[in-house]
Amino acid sequence: MQITTLDPQPRSYGQGTLVTGATRLLFISGQVPEDDDGHVPDDFDDQCRLAWRNVLSVLRAADMTVRDLVKVTVFLSDRRHREANARIRHEVLGGHAPALTVIITGIYDEAWSLEIEAVAAA
Numbered sequence: 001m002q003i004t005t006l007d008p009q010p011r012s013y014g015q016g017t018l019v020t021g022a023t024r025l026l027f028i029s030g031q032v033p034e035d036d037d038g039h040v041p042d043d044f045d046d047q048c049r050l051a052w053r054n055v056l057s058v059l060r061a062a063d064m065t066v067r068d069l070v071k072v073t074v075f076l077s078d079r080r081h082r083e084a085n086a087r088i089r090h091e092v093l094g095g096h097a098p099a100l101t102v103i104i105t106g107i108y109d110e111a112w113s114l115e116i117e118a119v120a121a122a
Helices: 044-061 079-093
Strands: 002-009 013-020 025-031 069-076 099-104 114-121
Touching: 013 069, 025 044, 044 079, 044 114, 069 079, 079 099
Parallel strands: 069 099
Antiparallel strands: 002 013, 013 099, 025 114, 069 114
């Protein structure tokens, strides 16, 4: 399988992702900033890292890594979280740049500041 990022941007995303030769696709449901005990951190940075940790957990269950992500959608409860979201996404993804959409919207649970869904291919 080959993943090619089309027009990579400096903040861990590309304008498009071309996948060729993939044999497995993983569709990751919206991952929220809640741990196994139902605890939701108060701070946005902690919520963002926890939501990403949950994404990584689903990837690991499918024997995949962030390098297999081809599309990420982040739902933010408030646009004031844009910069922190971008910074933490870059920490998690490093040099990997999947296609990305960030949407400012109401979130299902008012305690959550974001939700992350993704698609991976291997």
